[in-house]
Amino acid sequence: MSNLKTTMTGYASYRGREGHYSFLLHRITGLGTALFLIIHILDTSFVYFFPDLYQHAINLYRSTLFGIAEVGLVFCVFFHGVNGLRVAFFDLIAPRLWSVPKQRFSTKITLLITLLMWIPASAIMLYNMLYHNFGWFGG
């Protein structure tokens, strides 16, 4: 248990600003995506193992609660992907560019690209949810 406390205290109290926040966000979004991925592989495999139950799983995903979670999931994947590409670029192609000012700048660009992708995507997903679940826009 002391390991858990030491690690969590380190996560919370380390003051590395942008680099630290993007490290934490990368971990949280990655874990969230991975946990969803386990469920998603299993529910999709219903089409072969339990085809009668597949529609029940899909109906769950169509609910409002899961619709909101889906918007969050898309943020997780977009941020994790764009930030992962940033890390892979610096590690594999340009390790000489790892410096504090460049990290601060590139984390901000990462967040900007993520939001530019996520905001229109979530607008379309919310439109679909309001159309199908609440009868808005003539649905």
Add this chain to the structure above:
Amino acid sequence: MTTNTRTIQKPKPNFETKSWMFMRYSAILLIPLVFGHLILQDVIVGVHRIDLDYVAIRWASIGWRIYDALLLAFAFAHGVNGIRQVLNDFIQSDRGRKIMHWGLFLLWLIVTAIGAIALIGGVRPIS
């Protein structure tokens, strides 16, 4: 004046180095695969238009099956290895890590096998 030179042999990459490389190379592959999957299925098609028939039509094309096989193989291995790297921060004893590594390996193997069987077997009709 003579210059002393010392050659250092590059150490052979161990498992952690290979896992570190795998995360970055698979990331580059996963960007088009996962972003494409998300934009197509969640945004353009939407969950309200996905059902058993949709999956059957999609998997009738071998190209989409290969696409999904690549997603299953790379995304899930990337994910499970990521969970392993996070848990390595919290579990420091050799014994604990060994149990965690084997547990995650089994999880990866079983879930990947289930997904692969469904992907190869395809959509079965409702009885």
